[in-house]
Amino acid sequence: MAEAKVEATGTPVRRGLTRLAAPSDDKIYTWPHLVRAEFLCTLLVIAFMLVWSLLVDAPLEEPAAPTRTPNPSKAPWYFLGLQEILVYFDPWHAGVVAPSFIIVGLMVLPFIDINPKGNGYYTYSERKYEIQTFFLGFHVLWISLIIVGTFLRGPGWNWFWPWEPWDTHKVVAMTGIDLPYQLGIRSYWAQAAFGLVATAAYFAIGTVAMYMWVVKKKGVEFMERWGMARFGLTSFLFLNMLAIVIKMALRLGFNTKYIMATPWINI
């Protein structure tokens, strides 16, 4: 076998598609190594898709009837995380603002993350906070809410465990009360004013707290390098993400409906 032939260039060549001529670095030839891997992967995946499609039929229900609304009406599964936060927020937030912030947040990620480490390899310790934040957004808020929306929500968008029958007449107390009222504020405009102040204070205090936290963890020098634009964007998006968690906790723990209720917009 080992008839290593020496080419004019002096690089040893072996027959068959084995390792050829070690280039000076850790590179290997696309042909055949990468192409072969892609080809095999393609075959396997197509085989898998064929079996899946032979075994499971795509659903087709009764013809569309615009006057007969099914209960529950669920969006396609990949949007059920958003439909799930519709429980806690009005549609303008859950359906429009939240998804926009998600997309914008993802897009600006490479520009607000200035940590040069962990570029091109797996590491947790060198980028702890990035990974934790992503985990909160992607796994906790996106994926797990999709699972809840897909498997645990039944008629009236009420909670049903998989072993519970879907009872269309399940009675659930819908007694959400606005936060200002819960705190004893009774006049309408005082409630609205309180809500506005509370929301503004959340962002103001949150930003300051985050500033102080970053300076404490990373030092003033880091904050200067990071810059106000990056910091401001990061904290704004992060506080919005956190707000979803806070509102969910308020609702589940204290039955709070809105934090801020005005004639134009409710949060």
Place this chain on the structure above:
Amino acid sequence: MSKWEEFKQQVIETQVWRSMFRHGYEDTPRNRILAVSGNVWLHLHPSKVRKHGIRLKFTWCMGGITFLMFLITIVTGVYLMFYYRPVAEYAYADMKYLEFDMPFGMLMRNMHRWAAHAMVIAVWLHMFRVFMTGSYKPPREFNWVVGCVLLVLTLLLSFTGYLLPWDQLSIWAVTVGSNMARATPLIGHEGPFREFVGVNDVYDARALLFGGGEIGPHTLLRFYILHCVFIPIVTTIFLVVHFWRIRRDGLSGPPA
């Protein structure tokens, strides 16, 4: 020379083989590079890649699988288009026709749908992998942004296709999904601050999407065109940029 090599040599030297393949492939570095750079499809790749890059554990193969799913939906989708008419009176009947009367109709429909779902899952996993390897960091910031656009396009492709069977599942899922548009601040007729703009239920963001005040035949046509023509073209354009950028910057990897 091993037995296998000997056998191969004998086959290659037969007259029949020689009549078909006049020239052998000599396995040299130059030929390996030419095989890639001289081929219009393969030259999407660089001619050499770093070893870690083709390991499953690094890329999870997910970008490639997303692309493969896109290709599967195109092939099966064209087949479906031969039989499907985006007209409210026919759409549902065409689905039945396709399922029961067309050769491989059911299989094509299943493949199309499952590949679309798999594409959504694969693109999320791809994004997750790119995040975990920190591959969005310089110089690949812009390709991450392009990727985000592709993510949105993937979801929109799936979502617009969801309506086409024109059954209860599809119109209500799309109704729930699109109802959000009427809550858009300023430009939705149930959104905050609508009174300052003066939108109404037949003239707002949702009406633009639906082609009218409510979901109906006009919506079906609109979603059909978005699904089969517009979004695929836009997606292809962004994919070209995405792949071109990967080719230019190379696959990310640990510092050499």
